[in-house]
Amino acid sequence: MISKIRRLTKKVRKPNFPDFYHQPGTIPGTLIIDEDAEAPTIVLFDYNQTNFIRKQIATPEECLNYLDTESVSWVDVQGLGNQDILQRLGKVFELHPLVLEDVVNMGERPKIEDYEDQLLIIARMVVPKETTCGFYSEQVSFVLGKHYLLTVQEEPEHDCFDSVRMRIDKGKGIIRKNGADYLAYALLDAIIDGFFPVLELYGERIEELEEEVILKPTPQTLQQIYQIRQELLQLRRSIWPQRDAINALIRDSSDLISEEVRIYLRDCYDHTVQVMDMVETYRELASGLMDVYLSAVSNKMNEIMKLLTVVSAIFIPLTFVAGVYGMNFNPDKSPYNMPELNWYWGYPVCLALMVAIAVSLLILFWRRGWLANFSSIKHD
Incomplete structure (x- = not known):
């Protein structure tokens, strides 16, 4: 900054001093x-x-x-x-x-x-x-x-x-x-x-x-x-x-x-x-x-960082869920290796879970007042 x-x-920035001045040794009374x-x-x-x-x-x-x-x-x-x-x-x-x-x-x-x-x-x-x-x-x-x-x-x-x-x-x-x-x-x-x-x-x-x-x-x-x-x-x-x-x-x-x-x-x-x-x-x-x-610039930067933090906080659990189901465990080898991968409604349930997590976090942030824009000033 x-x-x-x-x-x-x-x-x-411009010089505030005059451009007219005497050179050293100038005779007194010299006109410039x-x-x-x-x-x-x-x-x-x-x-x-x-x-x-x-x-x-x-x-x-x-x-x-x-x-x-x-x-x-x-x-x-x-x-x-x-x-x-x-x-x-x-x-x-x-x-x-x-x-x-x-x-x-x-x-x-x-x-x-x-x-x-x-x-x-x-x-x-x-x-x-x-x-x-x-x-x-x-x-x-x-x-x-x-x-x-x-x-x-x-x-x-x-x-x-x-x-x-x-x-x-x-x-x-x-x-x-x-x-x-x-x-x-x-x-x-x-x-x-x-x-x-x-x-x-x-x-x-x-x-x-x-x-x-x-x-x-x-x-x-x-x-x-x-x-x-x-x-x-x-x-x-x-x-x-x-x-x-x-x-x-x-x-x-x-x-x-x-x-x-x-x-x-x-x-x-x-x-x-x-x-x-x-x-x-x-x-x-x-x-x-x-x-x-x-x-004002600092407040604007804070608002940007707050928005990015909220977005990151919402996507962190979603990324966790997607990461868990991205692991390559073979369900045929063990009944404990992600049995929900063979469910008929497994994929919709996973998406619904991710949406529910995102909505829950938004409600939580809203109730705590973290989504309010504190730096905004109303202009009459």
Whole structure:
């Protein structure tokens, strides 16, 4: 059983560590660009309480006219497939080489770093897949300035910022009445809230697996359990350091985060803790499903062995009777050598005796309760 589990789990285990890493001896500030990365798309949002501008810009230098204004400028970069544009973007925003390295190189741990006039926030965003189970996971980097916010994402296809974009576009809520720090909070809150739809899907999958494990466990069920455990581990690695990062924003003093926004960040922190509790609960349920699976398989094996034992117990006396009359003793040599072989009704009497023995044993087993299926569970 253990060797079978190992063979099945080898099919579903995937590395949870990032593919982007520095080779030993790499110069600090080196940018690692994936060959398959899409070309960057830069979208500018500039707004205040009365005015709003949204446009796609071709070069990073076009952002210069908006960074020193009193309005809030959100520069959203999606895609990391052009190193030249990324380096020019770093010059426009006067990013430290290590900041640009953390922003561009994926696989960074969620964290907060204060660079006096800029605040670097690394977060991880998850989005549920549309057609299959699972989720997309990508790094989102924030560079917060006094009147601007730079965000960098891996891919343009998946993000959870549409609700924030709509609130800016329609002027809903208080987002256009506040500064760039409130915008950073709104985006972080959208990232944390994006975990809940993913966890809801896992809750439904675990409920389905619980029913399947009890009623009809299969090797495919075991593979799904291990797949869920691995994916929940990825979620845990994403949300756990994110909680510490948000806590650092609340606890540490920074001129870029106002006291009003810190109050909102407390609510974001509470949501993070709630996500962590749900992840831990589902991980425990997934681990418990493995024990239930092994118990169900063991019960099924016990039922098979019980059936075979009953069949064997019934045929043992029948085999004895058949073996006795299969002995080659000559009745002509002695009157004690199986005289019933010469009876007129000898053969029917022997068969009737064997049937009577089998029926008697079945009645005996039934009265003792040995024929009951103890492992069956009625499903409403």
